[in-house]
Amino acid sequence: MDFFVQLLINGIVIGSIYALVALGFVIIYKASSIVNFAQGELLMVGAYICLALTTDWRVPIVPAFLLTLVFAAALGVLLERLILRPMIGEPVISVIMVTLGLSSILRAIVQGIWGTDTKAFPSPFPSAPVMLGPVPVSQGYLWSVGCVAVLLVLFTFFFRNARAGIAMRATAFSQQVALSMGISVKRIFALSWSIAAVVSAIGGVLLASIRGGLDGSLAFLGLKAVPVAILGGLDSIQGAIVGGVMIGVLENLSGGYLDPMFGGGVKEVAPFVALVLILMIKPYGLFGKVRIERV
Amino acid sequence: MRCGEFRTSYAADMAIFETPMATRLLAAFLGLLALVPIFSTTYWLDVANRIGIAIIGAVGLNILTGFTGQVSLGNAAFLAVGAYSTAAIGTRWDLPWLAIVPLSGLITAAVGMVFGVPSLRLKGLYLGLATLAAHFIVEFTAVHWEALTGGVRGISIPAARLFTLTFDSDRSLFYVIFPVMVALVFFAKNLFRTKVGKAFVAIRDQDISAEVMGVNVFKYKLISFAVSSFYVGVAGSLLAYQAHIISPENFPLTVGIDYLGMIIIGGLGSILGSILGAIFITLLPELLRLLSGAAAGTFPGLVQLLASIKMGVFGLAIVLFLIFEPDGLAARWHTIKNYWKLYPFSY
Numbered sequence: 185m186d187f188f189v190q191l192l193i194n195g196i197v198i199g200s201i202y203a204l205v206a207l208g209f210v211i212i213y214k215a216s217s218i219v220n221f222a223q224g225e226l227l228m229v230g231a232y233i234c235l236a237l238t239t240d241w242r243v244p245i246v247p248a249f250l251l252t253l254v255f256a257a258a259l260g261v262l263l264e265r266l267i268l269r270p271m272i273g274e275p276v277i278s279v280i281m282v283t284l285g286l287s288s289i290l291r292a293i294v295q296g297i298w299g300t301d302t303k304a305f306p307s308p309f310p311s312a313p314v315m316l317g318p319v320p321v322s323q324g325y326l327w328s329v330g331c332v333a334v335l336l337v338l339f340t341f342f343f344r345n346a347r348a349g350i351a352m353r354a355t356a357f358s359q360q361v362a363l364s365m366g367i368s369v370k371r372i373f374a375l376s377w378s379i380a381a382v383v384s385a386i387g388g389v390l391l392a393s394i395r396g397g398l399d400g401s402l403a404f405l406g407l408k409a410v411p412v413a414i415l416g417g418l419d420s421i422q423g424a425i426v427g428g429v430m431i432g433v434l435e436n437l438s439g440g441y442l443d444p445m446f447g448g449g450v451k452e453v454a455p456f457v458a459l460v461l462i463l464m465i466k467p468y469g470l471f472g473k474v475r476i477e478r479v
Numbered sequence: 480m481r482c483g484e485f486r487t488s489y490a491a492d493m494a495i496f497e498t499p500m501a502t503r504l505l506a507a508f509l510g511l512l513a514l515v516p517i518f519s520t521t522y523w524l525d526v527a528n529r530i531g532i533a534i535i536g537a538v539g540l541n542i543l544t545g546f547t548g549q550v551s552l553g554n555a556a557f558l559a560v561g562a563y564s565t566a567a568i569g570t571r572w573d574l575p576w577l578a579i580v581p582l583s584g585l586i587t588a589a590v591g592m593v594f595g596v597p598s599l600r601l602k603g604l605y606l607g608l609a610t611l612a613a614h615f616i617v618e619f620t621a622v623h624w625e626a627l628t629g630g631v632r633g634i635s636i637p638a639a640r641l642f643t644l645t646f647d648s649d650r651s652l653f654y655v656i657f658p659v660m661v662a663l664v665f666f667a668k669n670l671f672r673t674k675v676g677k678a679f680v681a682i683r684d685q686d687i688s689a690e691v692m693g694v695n696v697f698k699y700k701l702i703s704f705a706v707s708s709f710y711v712g713v714a715g716s717l718l719a720y721q722a723h724i725i726s727p728e729n730f731p732l733t734v735g736i737d738y739l740g741m742i743i744i745g746g747l748g749s750i751l752g753s754i755l756g757a758i759f760i761t762l763l764p765e766l767l768r769l770l771s772g773a774a775a776g777t778f779p780g781l782v783q784l785l786a787s788i789k790m791g792v793f794g795l796a797i798v799l800f801l802i803f804e805p806d807g808l809a810a811r812w813h814t815i816k817n818y819w820k821l822y823p824f825s826y
Contacts, residue, residue, distance in 0.1 A: 219604055219608075267798055267802070270801075270802045271801065271802075274801070274805065275548075276550060276603040276604050276607070277544060277550050277607075277739075277743075277747070278743070278801050278805060280550065280552075280604070280607060281739055281740070281743050281797055281801060282797070282798055282801050282802075284736050284739070284794075284797070285740075285793075285794040285795070285796075285797030285798040285801070286794065286798060287794070288736075288790045288791065288793055288794030288797075289790075289791050289794035289795055289798065290794075291787075291790055291794075292787040292788065292789075292790040292791025292792075292794065293787075293791065295786070295787035295790070296784055296787045296788070296791070300786075407611075410608055410611060411612075414605075414608060446623055447623060449619055449622060449623065450619075452615070452619070453615050453616060453618075453619040456611070456612040456615040456616060457612070457616060459608065459609070459611075459612040460597070460609060460612045460613075460616070463597060463600075463601055463605060463608065463609050463612075464597060464600070467600060467601060467605055
């Protein structure tokens with residue numbers, strides 16, 4: 185039983201990080217119908233910027249973190265303006281490829297500047313774990329759970345009450361109608377990319393400080409956002425959070441119980457098996473908007 | 480030279496060889512190609528073989544993605560299936576490559592059809608994500624089904640054999656890879672003159688209209704998956720012969736993305752485009768290596784950066800092509816050809 189509880193709690197805390205990654209993914213998809221395969225790279229860039237600010241420029245961690253967020257927002261706007269805007273109206277394969285191309289450019293820039301070695305990342309969290317019942321949990325994970333909770337509340341209010349949030353929802357519903365109501369769809373796209381980049385940067389910094397080290401493997405977490413977002417529904421904020429936690433738990437439980445049978449590696453493949461099953465049974469996920477179409 | 484091209488019948492419009500001159504030029508080109516191994520160094524022969532394999536794979540992917548409009552991100556997985564089929568058959572039975580290569584293609588076609596079944600319900604993006612999942616599942620299988628695949632340690636492949644000949648060097652493999660490549664390219668070119676190929680294009684352009692016109696969408700989608708996977712499986716099989724030893728590390732996700740890059744840069748829905756794209760993407764790292772070798776005197780740090788430069792240039796090439804030349808190298812080639820056809824009187 186203890187083993188089960190431990191796997192469950194680990195799953196929830198790791199799932200909260202996945203949720204954070206998927207959040208950026210979903211925000212971009214919701215506003216502009218672009219699936220961003222460069223999500224993991226945005227995560228990585230954010231973490232490296234923060235690292236450079238704290239170690240090379242000796243900025244204290246809190247202002248460094250805030251500066252990182254400002255930089256991420258600017259990067260998001262820049263990417264949208266330079267690369268994604270010409271892709272409006274192009275076929276799906278082109279849009280997918282442009283984000284894949286973007287991901288290899290970002291990875292190349294990061295490797296070119298900081299190299300491929302793992303760098304130590306200063307952890308702002310005390311190293312003593314907190315006891316949750318019988319299970320020790322590191323404080324970094326608790327921070328990430330807290331962050332996800334705060335962001336969930338924030339975004340729920342943003343999409344329900346804020347002017348920009350409502351404009352984003354209107355754009356997602358119909359770009360033409362939004363345009364005719366005086367909403368600048370271009371500005372909404374830019375806004376969604378900068379929000380996604382900021383959320384990813386938060387995720388990147390949290391992940392790097394939890395791991396205590398930073399290297400290119402961080403970017404592969406971006407792919408985990410795919411099953412998460414599909415499970416929750418590609419255009420649902422709550423879906424990203426719920427999906428993240430569910431995939432995290434699934435991954436840990438299947439890894440814990442099935443690994444001895446298969447000899448390892450189940451943890452990595454389980455989310456993708458789930459992805460196939462979800463696509464077969466319920467392609468629009470738990471909370472996604474169902475588009476009815478008969479062929 | 481290419482004047483006098485007036486099409487007055489449907490047959491002339493559909494002809495592969497537009498003029499007798501074009502036929503002769505192509506025959507001369509293929510003849511010259513057959514002489515390459517005599518003059519080429521081993522290094523460039525290896526590159527040429529990789530180009531030949533890439534062309535087969537890119538034509539296969541273009542049949543599925545460019546002509547039928549079904550997005551596939553799991554191409555590396557199908558390459559792996561083809562390669563492992565060759566390993567499994569080659570180590571168990573003593574067959575000539577002329578049997579093993581098509582068999583590997585058929586096995587891959589069967590696997591491809593299994594992953595094509597979701598295309599009944601899923602379209603566009605969602606299908607792409609399903610094939611992404613297929614990649615990870617095949618990778619997991621390759622690592623864990625050790626009896627068949629040798630797991631992470633890899634498996635070695637017996638050299639290709641035909642009657643008494645053994646094809647174990649790059650020089651001899653050239654004469655395996657290029658005939659197969661030429662045959663498959665001609666098959667693909669012909670495919671799109673038949674009912675099946677036209678059904679593929681109809682599904683890509685508008686699947687609902689295709690259904691209304693009497694095209695069985697699901698059947699033809701499955702055929703497309705099968706044909707495409709057959710090509711990719713053959714490419715994987717030849718890749719196995721060329722590599723001698725294969726392990727799951729030979730087939731990372733990035734290989735599939737490279738193939739997508741080939742058809743994007745070459746031109747979606749164009750056989751010529753797949754060929755040009757395959758050449759471009761395979762030569763790109765070689766040219767960068769040569770350039771960085773030449774510039775190493777002035778910038779000594781350049782060689783360490785080579786891996787990231789390769790990746791960056793690849794990404795940049797894809798992004799720039801998508802923004803500035805979405806129809807790819809094939810469209811550019813046609814523009815140039817049409818200009819010179821009437822030179823100096825192009826209006």
